[in-house]
Structures are given as C-alpha cells and as structure tokens.
C-alpha cells in the first residue's frame with residue numbers, strides 16, 4: 001500500500017481541518033486530553049498530525065487491523081521529509097516545534113521495529129473494534145474525528161455508533177467528520193461518474209456493492225439527521241458538489257427520488273458538531289431515567305397485584 005506525497009498532503013489538510021474546528025469550537029482552546037478517530041486505515045497520518053498539534057492522547061479505532069510496521073514507517077518518513085523541507089508547517093499550521101523535533105529525531109528503523117512501539121512514542125493507541133460499545137469511558141473524549149469512513153458503515157450500525165459518540169464525547173467536546181458520498185467504483189472506472197451508484201435499487205445494490213469495502217450511499221441530509229438524532233448540534237458544514245450534468249445523466253432509483261437535487265449533488269462533506277445541551281438532556285431522560293421509572297412502576301404493579 002504505497003503512500004504518495006499528494007495523498008499524504010491531502011490527509012494532512014484533513015487533519016488541519018479537524019484541528020481548526022477543535023480550536024474554534026472548544027472553549028478550552030488548544031488543550032486536548034483525548035482524541036478518538038474512527039477508521040484508522042493503513043497510514044496513521046491524522047493521529048500523528050493531531051499529536052503534533054498538541055493532543056495529549058489519541059485512540060484510533062478500525063474494524064480491520066491494517067497498520068503494518070512498513071506503513072507506519074512510510075508515514076513517519078513522509079512526516080520527516082515534509083518537516084525538513086518546511087512543507088509540514090505550511091499545511092498543518094499549528095504543529096508544535098518540540099513535537100516536530102521529536103519526530104525528526106526518530107530514527108527510521110528498517111529493523112522491523114513494531115508499528116505499535118513507534119506510535120506509542122506519540123501516545124497513539126490503535127484499537128480494533130467491529131461492533132458493540134466504544135471501549136472508552138463516558139464523557140472522556142474532547143475531539144472525535146473520521147475521514148472517508150462513515151460512508152462505509154451500514155445505516156443501523158451508524159445510528160448506534162452516533163449514540164456511542166454522544167456517550168464518550170465530553171460536555172465541551174467537538175466532533176468533525178469528513179465524508180465521501182461518491183461512488184468508489186468511479187475512482188477506478190473513468191466511464192462512470194461518482195453519482196453512478198444512485199441508479200441502483202437497494203435490492204440490486206446489495207449485490208453490486210463491493211463485498212470488501214461496502215458503501216451505504218447515505219446523502220448529506222442523512223448525516224445531518226444522524227447528528228441531530230444523537231444529540232449533536234451542527235455548528236459548521238462544508239459541502240463539495242459534483243457536476244449537475246453528471247447527476248442529470250443518472251436515472252435515479254426510486255430510493256433516491258425523495259431527496260432534493262442539491263442534497264444529491266453533494267459528493268463530499270465536512271461536518272462539525274458539538275453536543276447539544278438540551279437534546280442531550282432530553283435523550284438522557286429517555287435513555288436512562290425512563291427505564292428507571294418503568295422499573296419503578298412495574299415493581300409497583302407487582303406490589304399492587306400482590307396485595308390484591
């Protein structure tokens with residue numbers, strides 16, 4: 001899995017966007033005790049970048065174990081190269097000089113030194129999780145991020161994951177997601193546009209979807225709805241649209257007929273949110289207090305029956 005300079009620079013820019021969002025919406029400025037990234041991938045560019053900007057500790061979760069000593073080393077080598085040529089600071093504007101010095105001092109090992117050991121130098125801990133609760137305490141995370149990952153998670157699982165995001169997010173936490181809503185097949189087939197997969201019914205898509213890297217085909221309005229339903233308030237959004245003529249060339253499957261044109265046109269979105277205080281309170285009442293009341297009433301019911 002080769003890492004090219006252009007790809008590396010692109011991911012650095014994503015990292016910068018997350019950090020800028022954190023600085024803007026977190027009331028405590030640049031202090032960031034804990035970050036959680038979903039979807040590590042092969043190259044830990046974003047976790048290392050967030051460490052260089054000042055995050056104290058970074059957990060990065062993936063359902064697949066893709067990090068290898070060579071992919072971590074390739075990432076570190078590019079970081080060192082960019083730092084030495086002054087390119088790092090131009091893209092990731094907030095890097096801390098002491099941490100960059102530490103990065104430059106790391107020796108490229110070439111000796112098969114474990115990837116985990118290299119990442120530990122930067123307080124980065126990769127975790128593997130397929131489903132179920134996030135392995136973090138409630139209210140512990142200040143910054144939650146993802147890049148090109150949410151679109152690969154099935155809608156029901158995503159709904160659950162967002163509820164987990166709310167649980168682990170601290171009261172002043174910030175969440176920043178970059179989502180790709182284009183058909184991945186268009187990256188390898190120049191004959192089709194990124195809107196191509198919108199022509200398939202759900203039934204057909206089940207078979208046409210890549211069995212290894214699945215795409216959920218959710219649109220930006222669905223992602224907004226997921227945020228709000230889980231108790232987050234969207235505070236910034238940037239949407240990149242494709243060519244309207246490419247979209248017009250697609251005969252939409254009936255599943256997509258209900259979406260507005262401007263919704264369907266969005267191919268990439270950056271969504272930044274914070275915990276919505278009122279909605280969180282409401283959801284806490286529904287999730288936690290309601291079952292307690294129900295238990296109390298059912299106990300009362302049992303008691304009444306016993307006395308009858």
Ligand SMILES: C[S@@+](CC[C@H](N)C(=O)[O-])C[C@H]1O[C@@H](n2cnc3c(N)ncnc32)[C@H](O)[C@@H]1O
Nearest residue numbers: 038039040041061062063064147148149152153
């Ligand atoms: C397209 S890659 C992006 C990797 C990296 N974030 C980047 O931008 O280069 C998507 C990653 O998300 C991971 N992924 C997919 N579904 C996931 C899930 N439910 N939980 C955690 N990771 C998931 C995949 O294994 C893959 O590594």
